Amino acid sequence: MLAAADLRSGDRVLEVGSGGYNAALIAELVGATGTVVSIDIDPDVTANARAALDRAGYPHVQVVQADAAHGHPDAGLFDVILVTVESSDVPPAWRHQLAPAGRLIVPLRMRGNTRCLTLRHDGDHLTATAAVQCGFVAMQGEGADPVTRIRLYGDDIVLTLDDPTTRADPERLAAALDGPRVEAWTQITATVDEHGVFESIHLWLASQPRPYGVLTVDRHKVGDLLDPDNKFTCPTLLGPDSFAHLTLRQPRRGVYEFGDHGFGPAADRLVAELTDLILTWDRDYRHGPGPAITVHPTGTPVPATDRPQLLVPRRHTTIAITWPAPIHDSKDPQ
Ligand SMILES: C[S@@+](CC[C@H](N)C(=O)[O-])C[C@H]1O[C@@H](n2cnc3c(N)ncnc32)[C@H](O)[C@@H]1O
The missing domain is CATH 3.30.310 (TATA-Binding Protein)
Structure with missing residues (x-):
């Protein structure tokens, strides 16, 4: 996930789900000019993370106890939002707080399959530029959506x-x-x-x-x-x-x-x-590029296609999994 986030010196990063260790790694990657905020819904987790980060020499990493479904209000834009908990949706706050060239790394559940997506702004929606199979604990709070x-x-x-x-x-x-x-x-x-x-x-x-x-x-x-x-x-x-x-x-x-x-x-x-x-x-x-995965805020249109496509309706978005042209179509008939 850290590699997918393509972290650079000076980046502003919001980590969803705290523990301390990953936030410390992020702090190393963004350097002294970067900003790291880690949010967790569970006060025991944030207390432990705060103590661990202080002990390990990362007092500058901010730890906040809140439901991250609302992002980190009033904190402005983040270059990277790195979600370390499984979500079935992309709440509006994550999209709104993602900088124009930002990367939203999120383990997104689609019909019981969780893929760690690297999502970037693409007009009125988000498009995944990478998708890796993964497993995570499920989101709690307002975004909880049990199977x-x-x-x-x-x-x-x-x-x-x-x-x-x-x-x-x-x-x-x-x-x-x-x-x-x-x-x-x-x-x-x-x-x-x-x-x-x-x-x-x-x-x-x-x-x-x-x-x-x-x-x-x-x-x-x-x-x-x-x-x-x-x-x-x-x-x-x-x-x-x-x-x-x-x-x-x-x-x-x-x-x-x-x-x-x-x-x-x-x-x-x-x-x-x-x-x-x-x-x-x-x-x-099987031998093609795999499906495009796009996340469309509710109320914005999902472009029609004649390709195989699944639309996953969620509360805040529709997730579209769209397969490319079949590879036998593009082969020269000779
Ligand atoms: C896998 S752990 C995070 C691991 C962490 N990044 C680390 O470095 O060890 C997932 C965390 O997500 C938190 N979580 C679940 N739902 C949340 C929510 N709505 N907002 C913020 N944190 C949440 C849980 O309390 C749990 O501590």
Whole structure:
């Protein structure tokens, strides 16, 4: 995050979420002419951070106890706002207090997928110039926006919903696990050293304008019942009484093949749909530049497009994830 912030000597930096250590690193990077303000909602955290910074020789770092959803009122513009807590939205104060060439570094949650975005002003909206998979504790206070967690098998299989348009019936989905499993394999493979490949397919599947959630699975407890591709955030297509999720198998050491597992009366249809999405991603998007992520204040238009796009409606903004032209379109037909 510090590298993404591209900190320069003399920068004014607002850190959201305190601890002391990161604020001290920022203070080193911006030097004696820079300004560092660290805000935390929790008075115990700010007290500890203040004491630690004083002890370590950083009395000039300001520590403020407040809800950072309101920015740091009356403090003017910041070159960098570095958010060290997961947010589902960009409150207006962060945009208003970001200098014209400023960088807003924020772990933004989009349909259960958190990406650390580097956002910059771009006309009436913000555009991400980098997006890195990450995980953080959730925002508290006015910006708190908890996800919906549906327990499908005690606490050992939990479905997370993070969009107001997706509803799910916990009992019918849990009952799907009692039936047989439908399985399909795609022959599409990836290796662990292919940079960003799993991040890319996860965001692609999350970007589909259809009911979607992510599964979190305690593999030790559930045995063979469910085999997610990723035990923390496994992409899952949903129906009213059925679901299909991404899975992996290892045909050879270090090589993973994408597949899908479906449960419930509509498992065949959902598995076919998921397979199609994996094939499309592999053919058209996997080797492309990845999606544009833009954040539009509520009330400003999101430009229409014929590209695959997901709009995530939040309280203060609409987050748009827009995929580029399919790479097979741009290839010379010869
Ligand atoms: C991961 S910690 C921050 C780590 C810190 N930057 C460091 O250097 O160790 C996240 C912090 O965000 C704080 N937080 C959560 N919601 C907040 C809010 N609305 N405003 C300010 N701080 C908040 C929590 O109290 C918690 O201390």
